[in-house]
Amino acid sequence: xxxxxxxxxxxxxPHDHTGMSPSGxxxxxxxxxxxxYWQVMEIAVRELAVERGLITPAEIAAQIETMxxxxxxxxxxxxxxAWTDPAFKARLLADASEASREMGFDIGPLRLIAVxxxxxxxxxxxxxLCSCYPRNLLGLPPDWYKSRAYRSRTVxxxxxxxxxxxxxxxxxxxxxxxxxxxxxxxxxxPARPEGTEGMTAEALAELVTRDSMIGTGLPRSPGA
Amino acid sequence: MAAPTVSEPQLPVRAxxxxxxxxxxxxxxxxxxxxxxxxxxxxxxxxxxNPEQLALRQPxxxxxxxxxxxxxxxxxxxxxxxxxxxLDAEIFAHWLEPLDAx
Numbered sequence: 001x002x003x004x005x006x007x008x009x010x011x012x013x014p015h016d017h018t019g020m021s022p023s024g025x026x027x028x029x030x031x032x033x034x035x036x037y038w039q040v041m042e043i044a045v046r047e048l049a050v051e052r053g054l055i056t057p058a059e060i061a062a063q064i065e066t067m068x069x070x071x072x073x074x075x076x077x078x079x080x081x082a083w084t085d086p087a088f089k090a091r092l093l094a095d096a097s098e099a100s101r102e103m104g105f106d107i108g109p110l111r112l113i114a115v116x117x118x119x120x121x122x123x124x125x126x127x128x129l130c131s132c133y134p135r136n137l138l139g140l141p142p143d144w145y146k147s148r149a150y151r152s153r154t155v156x157x158x159x160x161x162x163x164x165x166x167x168x169x170x171x172x173x174x175x176x177x178x179x180x181x182x183x184x185x186x187x188x189x190p191a192r193p194e195g196t197e198g199m200t201a202e203a204l205a206e207l208v209t210r211d212s213m214i215g216t217g218l219p220r221s222p223g224a
Numbered sequence: 225m226a227a228p229t230v231s232e233p234q235l236p237v238r239a240x241x242x243x244x245x246x247x248x249x250x251x252x253x254x255x256x257x258x259x260x261x262x263x264x265x266x267x268x269x270x271x272x273x274n275p276e277q278l279a280l281r282q283p284x285x286x287x288x289x290x291x292x293x294x295x296x297x298x299x300x301x302x303x304x305x306x307x308x309x310x311l312d313a314e315i316f317a318h319w320l321e322p323l324d325a326x
Contacts, residue, residue: 111269113291129253155257155299157305158305158309159305159306159309171306174309175306175310176310176311177309177312178313179255179311179313180314181254181255181314181315182253182272182275182289182314182315183272183289184291
């Protein structure tokens with residue numbers, strides 16, 4: 001079995017080989033097209049800023065590393081605390097920015113709103129104009145979040161989109177779509193799964209998925 | 225387009241509003257699909273620098289920002305997937321026409 005190919009062909013189970021060479025090496029097509037206008041603009045602005053001493057390449061690399069280091073684990077810790085600490089949950093729903101800072105997450109000037117899923121209401125987040133996302137708590141957005149399909153369809157047919165994520169909601173549940181059009185960012189506070197009584201916040205955080213905080217999924221069930 | 229000012233009256237929660245149908249050029253953070261649609265104020269968010277001025281590198285006036293809740297029936301009409309589902313968006317005050325009698 002070639003390296004990087006983590007399954008066997010012996011069982012002849014059909015599987016997708018997109019992005020895999022015939023010899024079993026992952027690849028993506030070389031980016032041999034010309035740079036776009038905005039790619040050229042980004043390179044030009046970056047090089048000018050470096051030349052003029054406004055910023056160093058090391059600072060740019062460090063900022064990229066900081067952005068890459070943020071993960072949904074931050075948001076999961078916030079959600080798990082809200083599940084176990086009713087006073088914190090109240091503060092989170094009243095002012096999610098302040099509640100996140102209270103937990104030590106450096107969210108900068110970010111203005112955050114937490115929206116709560118209940119038996120009656122399911123919330124889902126989208127940014128139709130660009131790709132606004134609570135990066136400080138969830139890290140970089142998944143690629144699909146930025147796609148035209150997700151952005152345009154979620155406001156028009158949210159139930160079909162959610163069903164494609166494997167989440168079919170009963171008609172009795174109201175779907176609330178939140179389009180982050182301006183200065184706010186949103187995080188979904190999912191409902192605490194059943195069968196989790198007595199679990200610690202640390203153990204509960206393991207159940208909180210990224211998608212459950214976007215609203216395109218639900219938290220894991222314990223033992224699942 | 226009217227120049228935004230901070231002195232516009234504060235809209236109370238649940239006040240009915242209509243999003244203006246302006247077709248203004250430039251960097252606009254009012255989605256096309258909501259222009260002309262009627263909704264209700266969900267909450268006031270405070271004042272934020274007007275993005276239309278920021279985009280032109282002009283000094284930006286603080287403008288009250290609101291979260292407005294629309295029903296899917298209002299946004300999409302007969303094409304709504306589930307008419308009673310809702311859509312919330314942030315809309316700046318100068319894009320909102322109050323509908324309730326003062």
